[in-house]
Amino acid sequence: MSDDIILQVNNLSKCFKIYPNPWHRAREWLSLGNNTYHQPFWSLKDVSFTVHKGDFFGIIGENGAGKSTLLKIITGVLKATSGSYQLNGKVLSLLELGTDFNPELSGRGNAIYSAELLGFPEGYVQERIKEIEEFSELGDFFDRPMKLYSSGMKTRLAFSLFAFLECDVLILDEVLAVGDIFFQQKCYARLEELIAKQITIILVTHQLASVQQYCKEVILLHHGEKIFQGESMKGIIKFHQLKMGLVNHVSPAVLQEKLEVPLEIPNDFFWPADEVFIPVSFPQANYAQLISYVICNVKGEGCVNFLQGEQAYLCCEFQLKKSIAVPIVAVFITNKFNVRVHVKTSFQHKVSVPNQVNEGDYVRFCRSINLNIAPDKYVLGFGLATMNPSDYARLDELPQAEFNSRIQICDLYEKVGVFYVTSHYSNNHHSHFGLCNLPGKGQIQVITSSK
Known part of the structure; x- marks a missing residue:
C-alpha cells in the first residue's frame, strides 16, 4: 500500500445470521452445521474504496445502509465475513x-x-x-x-x-449531530486544524450540509452496497434522488434526442450548463415528463447549501408526452412539516409563452429567488399546467373562481430535490425572524410626553 494511502478497503462484506428465536440458534449449533435455521442478512456487500492521508472523507446513506457496520469492521469491533482492509496508522473512533x-x-x-x-x-x-x-x-x-x-x-x-489525542485517522459517527451550534462551530474549527496537520478524518453523518462543506469525497451506501464514490456534492444529489425514488435516470436515447433538438433560448435566459443538471425519471407522467432539474447558485454551479437571503436558481426541464396549449410552470417549496412555504408560477412572472407546445417539445423554466426564509431543510417541487390562449390573454380580468376552473393541471412533481438554508453568524445579517420575509418598510416615531 502506498504511503499516501491511509485506508484501503477491498471487497468488504458482512453477513449476520437472523434466527426466528434463540432455540433455533442452539439447534443449528448442535447439528454441527448439518441443518440451517437462520436467514442470512448481508449488511455489507463487496464494498471497496481508498482514503488518502489528510482527506476529509464522508460516508453517507439512509438508516440501515451499512455505515456503522463498515466503521465497526474498520475499527476492529466486528469481523468481516469476507474481504479485507488495511489501515496505515493509529485510529481513534467515536462510534457510540x-x-x-x-x-x-x-x-x-x-x-x-x-x-x-x-x-x-x-x-x-x-x-x-x-x-x-x-x-x-x-x-x-x-x-x-x-x-x-x-x-x-x-x-x-x-x-x-x-x-x-494524537492519531492518524479520526472516525466520527454522528458525533456532530448533537450539541449546540456554538460548540459545533468549535468542533469543526478543531477538525480543520487536524486536517492541516495531515490527520485523516472519516465522517458518518446525516447532516449533509456538513458533508458538502468539509468532505472532499464521499461514498454512498445503499442496502450494504456502495453505489457512488466521488465529489461530495454529486454524492449528496445522488442521496436525495435515492430518498425520493429518482435513481433511475432517463435513458441515453432520450438525452441524445434532446441534444438533437436545440431550443430557441433568449439571450437573457439564465440556463446552467448541461453537466450540472440532475436527470430524473417519472414514468407515471400524464402530459409532460420532468427529465432534469438543478438547484444552483449565481455562478451556475449546482448547490444545496445557501445562506439566508442568498440568491438561488431553480431550473427544470419537461418533455411533452402530449400537445398542450399555453404552458404554465410552477415551483413549490415545502418545509419538513409539509407546509408550502412558497409557490409561484410562470404566469405570475409575466413571462412570454407560446400559445401551444407540441408533443416531443421541451419546456424549460428557471426561477431566481432570494431565499429569505427561516434556516431549515426544504423540499423542492415543480408542476406543469396549461390554459387556452384566449383565457391566458385575459388572466388579469379572471376572478379566482373562474381562473381555477379554466386552468388544467397536467403533472405535479412535489418532491424532487432538497436544499438547506443556514443562518449567518452575525445577527446583523438576518433579514427577518420567523418563517419568511415579508417585504415592506418600518418606521418608529416617538411622541414626547406632555407631562
Missing part, C-alpha cells in the same frame, strides 16, 4: 458517543481512564488535560461525576478528549 465512560468518575477521571484504555501511556493525557478542560467548557462539572452530566455535556467531553 460516551459509551465507555464510567458514570461514577468525574470528567477529568474519565478522560484519563479512557486514554489509558486506548493505549496511551500513563501521564499522556495529564499533559493535555488543561486544553481538554478548556475546550469542553464544562467548568466545575469537569471535576464532578459523569452521572450528573446531560447528554450534551457528555458530547463535549468525548469530542474534547478525542480532539487532543
Whole structure:
C-alpha cells in the first residue's frame, strides 16, 4: 500500500445470521452445521474504496445502509465475513458517543481512564488535560461525576478528549449531530486544524450540509452496497434522488434526442450548463415528463447549501408526452412539516409563452429567488399546467373562481430535490425572524410626553 494511502478497503462484506428465536440458534449449533435455521442478512456487500492521508472523507446513506457496520469492521469491533482492509496508522473512533465512560468518575477521571484504555501511556493525557478542560467548557462539572452530566455535556467531553489525542485517522459517527451550534462551530474549527496537520478524518453523518462543506469525497451506501464514490456534492444529489425514488435516470436515447433538438433560448435566459443538471425519471407522467432539474447558485454551479437571503436558481426541464396549449410552470417549496412555504408560477412572472407546445417539445423554466426564509431543510417541487390562449390573454380580468376552473393541471412533481438554508453568524445579517420575509418598510416615531 502506498504511503499516501491511509485506508484501503477491498471487497468488504458482512453477513449476520437472523434466527426466528434463540432455540433455533442452539439447534443449528448442535447439528454441527448439518441443518440451517437462520436467514442470512448481508449488511455489507463487496464494498471497496481508498482514503488518502489528510482527506476529509464522508460516508453517507439512509438508516440501515451499512455505515456503522463498515466503521465497526474498520475499527476492529466486528469481523468481516469476507474481504479485507488495511489501515496505515493509529485510529481513534467515536462510534457510540460516551459509551465507555464510567458514570461514577468525574470528567477529568474519565478522560484519563479512557486514554489509558486506548493505549496511551500513563501521564499522556495529564499533559493535555488543561486544553481538554478548556475546550469542553464544562467548568466545575469537569471535576464532578459523569452521572450528573446531560447528554450534551457528555458530547463535549468525548469530542474534547478525542480532539487532543494524537492519531492518524479520526472516525466520527454522528458525533456532530448533537450539541449546540456554538460548540459545533468549535468542533469543526478543531477538525480543520487536524486536517492541516495531515490527520485523516472519516465522517458518518446525516447532516449533509456538513458533508458538502468539509468532505472532499464521499461514498454512498445503499442496502450494504456502495453505489457512488466521488465529489461530495454529486454524492449528496445522488442521496436525495435515492430518498425520493429518482435513481433511475432517463435513458441515453432520450438525452441524445434532446441534444438533437436545440431550443430557441433568449439571450437573457439564465440556463446552467448541461453537466450540472440532475436527470430524473417519472414514468407515471400524464402530459409532460420532468427529465432534469438543478438547484444552483449565481455562478451556475449546482448547490444545496445557501445562506439566508442568498440568491438561488431553480431550473427544470419537461418533455411533452402530449400537445398542450399555453404552458404554465410552477415551483413549490415545502418545509419538513409539509407546509408550502412558497409557490409561484410562470404566469405570475409575466413571462412570454407560446400559445401551444407540441408533443416531443421541451419546456424549460428557471426561477431566481432570494431565499429569505427561516434556516431549515426544504423540499423542492415543480408542476406543469396549461390554459387556452384566449383565457391566458385575459388572466388579469379572471376572478379566482373562474381562473381555477379554466386552468388544467397536467403533472405535479412535489418532491424532487432538497436544499438547506443556514443562518449567518452575525445577527446583523438576518433579514427577518420567523418563517419568511415579508417585504415592506418600518418606521418608529416617538411622541414626547406632555407631562
